Amino acid sequence: MGQDLPVTSYALLGLLTFGDELTGYELKQRADATLRFYWVSPAMSQVYSELARLTEHGLVLTRSRRSNSQGRSSGRGASDGAETSGSTTYRLSAKGRRALETWMRGTEPGFSVLKHPVALRLLLGHVVDPGTTIAMLEAHVEALDTEREALVRVREGLRGSDGPGQPFRHPSLVADWGLDYFDNERRIVTTLIERLHEEELREEADG
């Protein structure tokens, strides 16, 4: 009991706690919309293989549309020849919900990991000319604006059920967190650009 799955499995499982029954495709879209800001967007193929694993462990239940051979993917035997077409939806099982609770209460979250290629390249700024670094940072500010806008749209979609006790309360808190993060990062990077600009001008003046 309590075989450990990777965090991404629980993340996908968690996306199924918001009520509905989703296809792998829809789950991927949900991950792209929200999960990608705080975790990752797994590839389509990974979504399907994670769902297969979650099904094996009994943490999700399946239902087929437009075809018989309903649910459960009962194990191991021969004779499965009718899974040709139609989509499969997945929903959280009672066991899945318990597993999620156990995971959230019983395991340490661990610290966040940031893979920030822009910061990495700034660290190595002495390798290239200042102009290159400044241009990179300016492009990053634009990218931040784009990402922020996307998150704003997500946040907007939660309005109406984002109050205390309502279903999207926690997603909206996390979205606010993300928006604040973007604002702050924009401010920092803008300041950095100014600092680098000043230095460059001073250097040109001196020779």
Added chain:
Amino acid sequence: MGQDLPVTSYALLGLLTFGDELTGYELKQRADATLRFYWVSPAMSQVYSELARLTEHGLVLTRSRRSNSQGRSSGRGASDGAETSGSTTYRLSAKGRRALETWMRGTEPGFSVLKHPVALRLLLGHVVDPGTTIAMLEAHVEALDTEREALVRVREGLRGSDGPGQPFRHPSLVADWGLDYFDNERRIVTTLIERLHEEELREEADG
């Protein structure tokens, strides 16, 4: 020309641009000290395998201590029986420096990826009781303080050569960025804790 290496390879290569000649072990320590805040800390074993690859590509040069069989690890032949002991140091080659420049100028950095287990669990806060979520956030604040302190020590170590034009100018800029990030995150999370506390009290009052 221009075979693409993973970003982590360039990150390690970049750590060799600050002058000295390092062993794999020392390189790992450097990565642990600074790189881990903006990128990742590769495992010891990966440091060695990356160094082997960088050597193959001619981007770093090796030197042996306390033993003959010096440098270059010239290829492919039979007869290598004297690599028993002593440490090997690595330094950036001219080709390596060119490769790094090309990479920094010619490839898109891409957007940052954040794997934030605390944010993920906050997103799923409706699965557990508010107390669990609040406790998790409080633990996160403590972890932030610890990490921030570690970064402060790194920043302090750069003092004296962190001015414009000096060798650790860019590392110090990135460190300042990181410190600001930690400050901001602490502020956000503290606010979130307060919000959740208020809600919990109100809920208890209402029943």
Added chain:
DNA sequence: ACAGCCATGTAACTCGTTACATGATTAC
């Protein structure tokens, strides 16, 4: 009819980790 999205997977591969194994040097 064709484009674009919905829907599901397989195969090959790389990155990166943990566990394991070995031995030298330094500090107490």
Added chain:
DNA sequence: GTAATCATGTAACGAGTTACATGGCTGT
């Protein structure tokens, strides 16, 4: 002498990606 740190790797594995393959369904 023995514990900690320095130093270097190998082997097995898992997570996650890209490329590929397939086909249905929907709007124009």
